Amino acid sequence: MSDSEEESQDRQLKLVVIGDGASGKTSLATRFAQEAFGKQYKQTIGLDFFLKRITLPGNLNVTLQVWDIGGQTLGGKMLDKYVYGAHGVLLVYDITNYQSFENLEDWFGMVKKANEESQVQPLVCLVGNKIDMEHMRTVKSDKHQRFCQENGLISQFVSAKTGDSVRSRPEALGCRTQSVPRERSLYLLISFWSPPPTPTPHQVFLCFQRVAAEILGVKLNKAEMEQSQMIVKAELVNYPQDEGPVRQDTAQQSKICSRVVKADIVNYSQDPVARAANPQRSSMCLVQ
Numbered sequence: 001m002s003d004s005e006e007e008s009q010d011r012q013l014k015l016v017v018i019g020d021g022a023s024g025k026t027s028l029a030t031r032f033a034q035e036a037f038g039k040q041y042k043q044t045i046g047l048d049f050f051l052k053r054i055t056l057p058g059n060l061n062v063t064l065q066v067w068d069i070g071g072q073t074l075g076g077k078m079l080d081k082y083v084y085g086a087h088g089v090l091l092v093y094d095i096t097n098y099q100s101f102e103n104l105e106d107w108f109g110m111v112k113k114a115n116e117e118s119q120v121q122p123l124v125c126l127v128g129n130k131i132d133m134e135h136m137r138t139v140k141s142d143k144h145q146r147f148c149q150e151n152g153l154i155s156q157f158v159s160a161k162t163g164d165s166v167r168s169r170p171e172a173l174g175c176r177t178q179s180v181p182r183e184r185s186l187y188l189l190i191s192f193w194s195p196p197p198t199p200t201p202h203q204v205f206l207c208f209q210r211v212a213a214e215i216l217g218v219k220l221n222k223a224e225m226e227q228s229q230m231i232v233k234a235e236l237v238n239y240p241q242d243e244g245p246v247r248q249d250t251a252q253q254s255k256i257c258s259r260v261v262k263a264d265i266v267n268y269s270q271d272p273v274a275r276a277a278n279p280q281r282s283s284m285c286l287v288q
């Protein structure tokens with residue numbers, strides 16, 4: 001095998017996703033590996049595996065082996081075996097479930113114990129999931145940050161549900177806002193902070209990418225780092241009546257921007273399904 005062939009071989013990383021039951025671990029892994037999301041909760045018994053190949057800056061191909069560990073394994077005999085040898089750990093909690101945050105101490109304690117004899121400690125990322133339900137948040141962002149600082153963890157907020165598609169313009173999301181002046185101003189507001197409409201990776205992908213990059217010591221550029229860390233929700237727009245089908249796909253989209261932005265309150269006048277699934281909307285654009 002030539003040198004260049006050897007160099008182009010994939011690196012393999014084992015990433016373990018742990019946290020309380022129903023915090024969204026399987027959903028994160030599925031969003032990352034399959035670009036999918038299921039509303040139905042199906043408890044993971046034991047563990048599941050996902051594989052995904054990504055390319056990091058410098059043309060470095062990395063195969064991520066994602067171990068999705070069932071939340072019920074905490075305190076069980078197998079957990080330390082699952083976690084042992086992981087290069088990275090995603091410690092997941094649900095921002096709307098305080099107990100899932102409190103239990104992180106136990107999960108993190110187990111990670112440390114499982115690897116205490118290992119020479120290399122895994123990189124641990126604290127993941128606050130379900131930020132599409134910001135209005136139901138029970139874990140304050142500063143608690144999250146404190147936990148990260150105290151334990152030397154990297155920090156991430158995501159939504160497995162929306163994928164938190166950042167850096168997309170309204171037209172790229174299928175919104176047609178031109179016909180209503182109020183929406184037009186919102187469109188302009190968002191456009192002002194948005195870069196050109198190129199297809200960009202979603203937040204969950206960026207979260208995994210960031211962990212892989214940190215493990216391998218690969219530097220992400222400033223834009224990639226900002227994308228992976230900044231989350232702004234802009235749930236908005238008073239859609240005209242004839243645009244129901246478009247709305248369904250776009251009801252959960254978020255936007256990235258660098259400060260607080262006042263936005264319109266949503267009024268999904270033609271979309272009872274989306275409304276039922278998402279009863280409350282933020283009237284502000286929130287900066288994490």
Ligand SMILES: Nc1nc2c(ncn2[C@@H]2O[C@H](COP(=O)(O)OP(=O)(O)OP(=O)(O)O)[C@@H](O)[C@H]2O)c(=O)[nH]1
Nearest residue numbers: 021022023024025026027039041044071130160161
């Ligand atoms: N709104 C919202 N719901 C989510 C999100 N992520 C997961 N869910 C829902 O939360 C429930 C639990 O998600 P799972 O991914 O199965 O949770 P888990 O942590 O794998 O659960 P265990 O298998 O018991 O460990 C499901 O009904 C998901 O649809 C999210 O980001 N936002």
